[in-house]
Amino acid sequence: MIAISIPLEHVLVLAAVLFLLGATGVLVRRNVIFQLMSLEIMMNACGLAFIAGGARWGAPDGQIMYMLVLSLAAAEVAVGLGLVLQLERRFGHLDIDQASELNG
Amino acid sequence: MEIVLFYIAGAVTISATCLVVTRLDASHALVYLIVSLLAVAVIFYLLGAPFAAALEVVIYAGAIMVLFVFVVMMLNQGRRGVAQERGILQPRMWIGPGVLSGVLLLEMIYLIASQTATTAAVVVPPRQVGIALFGPYLLAVELASILLLAALIGAFHFGRRYMRDRREGAE
Amino acid sequence: MNLDLLWIVSAAPLAGSLALLVTEGRLPKAWVAAIGAGSIGLSAGVALLVGIAFYDAGQVAYAQTLWTWIDVDGFTPRITLQLDGLSLVMMGVVTGVGFLIHVYATGYMAREDGYSRFFAYMNLFVFAMLMLVLGDNLLLLYLGWEGVGLCSYLLIGFYHLDPANGYAARKAFVVTRVGDVAMALGLFLLYREFGTLEISAILDNARTVWSNGSPICTLAAMLLLGGAVGKSAQIPLQTWLPDAMAGPTPVSALIHAATMVTAGVYLIARMHTLYVLAPMAQLAVAVVGAATLFIAAVSALAQRDIKRIPAYSTMSQIGYMFMALGVGAWSAAIFHLVTHAFFKALLFLAAGSVIVALHHEQNIYRMGGLWRRLPIPFACMLIGSAALSALPLTSGFYSKDEILLTSFAFGASGPWFWAIGSAAALLTALYTMRMIVVVFFGEQRTQTHGHDGLNMTVPQLVLAVLAIGGGWFGLAPVGAVLPDGGLGSHHGGVLAGITMSVPVVGVVVGWLVFTHRDRWAGLRETRVGERVRYFLASGCGFDAVYDVLIVRPFVALARANRNDVVDAVFAAIAALSRALYRALAATQTGHLRWYAVNMALGLALMLLLAIGA
Numbered sequence: 066m067i068a069i070s071i072p073l074e075h076v077l078v079l080a081a082v083l084f085l086l087g088a089t090g091v092l093v094r095r096n097v098i099f100q101l102m103s104l105e106i107m108m109n110a111c112g113l114a115f116i117a118g119g120a121r122w123g124a125p126d127g128q129i130m131y132m133l134v135l136s137l138a139a140a141e142v143a144v145g146l147g148l149v150l151q152l153e154r155r156f157g158h159l160d161i162d163q164a165s166e167l168n169g
Numbered sequence: 170m171e172i173v174l175f176y177i178a179g180a181v182t183i184s185a186t187c188l189v190v191t192r193l194d195a196s197h198a199l200v201y202l203i204v205s206l207l208a209v210a211v212i213f214y215l216l217g218a219p220f221a222a223a224l225e226v227v228i229y230a231g232a233i234m235v236l237f238v239f240v241v242m243m244l245n246q247g248r249r250g251v252a253q254e255r256g257i258l259q260p261r262m263w264i265g266p267g268v269l270s271g272v273l274l275l276e277m278i279y280l281i282a283s284q285t286a287t288t289a290a291v292v293v294p295p296r297q298v299g300i301a302l303f304g305p306y307l308l309a310v311e312l313a314s315i316l317l318l319a320a321l322i323g324a325f326h327f328g329r330r331y332m333r334d335r336r337e338g339a340e
Numbered sequence: 341m342n343l344d345l346l347w348i349v350s351a352a353p354l355a356g357s358l359a360l361l362v363t364e365g366r367l368p369k370a371w372v373a374a375i376g377a378g379s380i381g382l383s384a385g386v387a388l389l390v391g392i393a394f395y396d397a398g399q400v401a402y403a404q405t406l407w408t409w410i411d412v413d414g415f416t417p418r419i420t421l422q423l424d425g426l427s428l429v430m431m432g433v434v435t436g437v438g439f440l441i442h443v444y445a446t447g448y449m450a451r452e453d454g455y456s457r458f459f460a461y462m463n464l465f466v467f468a469m470l471m472l473v474l475g476d477n478l479l480l481l482y483l484g485w486e487g488v489g490l491c492s493y494l495l496i497g498f499y500h501l502d503p504a505n506g507y508a509a510r511k512a513f514v515v516t517r518v519g520d521v522a523m524a525l526g527l528f529l530l531y532r533e534f535g536t537l538e539i540s541a542i543l544d545n546a547r548t549v550w551s552n553g554s555p556i557c558t559l560a561a562m563l564l565l566g567g568a569v570g571k572s573a574q575i576p577l578q579t580w581l582p583d584a585m586a587g588p589t590p591v592s593a594l595i596h597a598a599t600m601v602t603a604g605v606y607l608i609a610r611m612h613t614l615y616v617l618a619p620m621a622q623l624a625v626a627v628v629g630a631a632t633l634f635i636a637a638v639s640a641l642a643q644r645d646i647k648r649i650p651a652y653s654t655m656s657q658i659g660y661m662f663m664a665l666g667v668g669a670w671s672a673a674i675f676h677l678v679t680h681a682f683f684k685a686l687l688f689l690a691a692g693s694v695i696v697a698l699h700h701e702q703n704i705y706r707m708g709g710l711w712r713r714l715p716i717p718f719a720c721m722l723i724g725s726a727a728l729s730a731l732p733l734t735s736g737f738y739s740k741d742e743i744l745l746t747s748f749a750f751g752a753s754g755p756w757f758w759a760i761g762s763a764a765a766l767l768t769a770l771y772t773m774r775m776i777v778v779v780f781f782g783e784q785r786t787q788t789h790g791h792d793g794l795n796m797t798v799p800q801l802v803l804a805v806l807a808i809g810g811g812w813f814g815l816a817p818v819g820a821v822l823p824d825g826g827l828g829s830h831h832g833g834v835l836a837g838i839t840m841s842v843p844v845v846g847v848v849v850g851w852l853v854f855t856h857r858d859r860w861a862g863l864r865e866t867r868v869g870e871r872v873r874y875f876l877a878s879g880c881g882f883d884a885v886y887d888v889l890i891v892r893p894f895v896a897l898a899r900a901n902r903n904d905v906v907d908a909v910f911a912a913i914a915a916l917s918r919a920l921y922r923a924l925a926a927t928q929t930g931h932l933r934w935y936a937v938n939m940a941l942g943l944a945l946m947l948l949l950a951i952g953a
Binding site: 066067068069070071072073074075076077078079081082083085086087088089090092093094095096098099101102103105106109112113116117119120121122123124125126127128129131132133135136137138139140141142143144146147148149150151153154158159160 | 183219220265270273277287292293298
Binding site: 095166167168169 | 933
């Protein structure tokens, strides 16, 4: 097991880039599956930021936070995919722009 | 010298993520996502968090992504889905969000770059993580388990309805 | 001891009024009459006892404090009833004449709806008038002032089902309101100068605080004059009184002849020190009085309604009282107030008998030849008219001649006042003769019905006696209060002779002219004659002037503001609220990606702020 010292800004910038790529995916894609995937990318980026923070101090706290983010992502994916199935059932397509009845 | 490993892994991650967001076929995008996650696992390992790296591979790439794959296969969009996506996804839709993300990126880089620090080159073994989990973060663990229970019940409910609707639709 | 009963004088009418208001017409008529007239009778009786006690105590001013009304930051007006010569005289007139009129009204109003309501309002009026004359501070006086104004409104519009009566009542209220505002301003000014509204304190301190001719004193006196002008129907606020005859005749007798309209005279007489210190204001009082007495007398000549003739006559006689106050004949003014109450009330009551007998016919040209059918009203009207014209030895003669002779002696302009007063006395005789001749002589044009009961006849007879003999004893009590120390004795000389003979001449001329009035018909029916008659009958055009100057611009403004500019502000607030709602609702599109974009934008803005900070 190795550990190297990396400038923290670089790791955080990487996390930021991944986060924003995920955000762009959420904003652009209309297919629900792709949006969920983009959300996963964003959460993964957050996890990376936490690990980087933990590594800065050499403490386990970063990894623990990462585990909590992971369980959150799992829970969200489970329920979200269930919703996707229902969406497909009722509307016949996966376009989220068509599902906009909750307006006004 | 080993820092080059980090940059390589980072490049892989970014390019894989870019590809995820721009694919038309859902299955392709999922595979690229898995690649991205594996690259991130390498970075975790380099940062001295082997346990997190393992979790990333086993749970994130191994369970969550597999779940995605199952659902995509169930929905069975296929070629029709690809054609639909091609129709929907036009290049000019990338301009607005791209600009917005670019601005955000610049802001974030500005904020991040004002600090200077380096990661401590210390391996945090799983043993240490375990002790911290059952020590100060006990409550968080319990809360996470309740969250997962709630998600379990929700997914079960949705799935049951889906199966029922499907059976009725088939008849 | 008896002086302590003073509070009963004003409490009895109030109790009567409240009792009748509370029972709202559920009592039988006999009870209502008993309570309504009885409370004033009780008041009059106690007033008599108090008067006797006052004399026995040597005519020392007496004040009875009931309780403290307001106690704020050094301003503590009390409910205090003060009794001195002036208020004793006023109290006597109000309760005495009031009682007689109430008894008359029990008969006159017997066939009308709202019997109980009528007496409730009348009693309330008497209470308010008593507070006005018995109050020892200007705030209590103002309470009574406003109270009589309210009751006047209620009683003028008594026959409320006819909208014209409502208009007349509102006209009276609004016009007197203008005067009331001036009076309120005067009260504010007095309070600012003296820190109290107690009359005795103000009058005592006025000499030390203000020098002779002080501008603030003049201003305060003029403002109070404004209030008096409104209440007493003098020029320029006199237009309401002829229209006030829309009320029942007892109301006209009590309120618009004997008591309320004399409140202005009482106010000026009570605040005499202010006017002595402000000669310009006192001159204004005299001028107002002189102008009104003449214009009203001229207008009375052209009236056709049997109630409007005495109405204009009242205006004219109060003009005499104002002129008397203006020339310094204070006691003469109050004396005339008392005698006028007697004979004017008598005239109104007699006119009421005539009206009732002719089934509410009020046009004198449809009457005629009634002296045989209605002997008692005829006799009473005759006596009342004699007193009004100031024929020798009647009560009116003593008071009016006192005024005229005193005004002659008033500096350089004295003879002018005398001349106007005498000319108007001639006119008074003329118009009263016109009324008598046209109503009671000649051929009878309308049939008479019915017969007056005792309750209508006896008050008229009592008032007739007073109208003749009321002036023989002078008016001693006032002398202790008013600066001129009582009535003078001017009963000799050429001037007195001329003054005495003017009304006699007028009566003779009037008799001759109006019994042969058909000969003058040609003159009356020319175009000029018609125009003159119309002009005089309308009260010399004041209504038309006010209509053009005040009413029309105001109505035009109200019409321009039909959509209520102020309301538009509030409507704008509501419209703004709704516009904001629509704007916000537009952001809820239902598109998930739109919300995500907004979140990203928000994040960008926050990071920008974080960088900026």
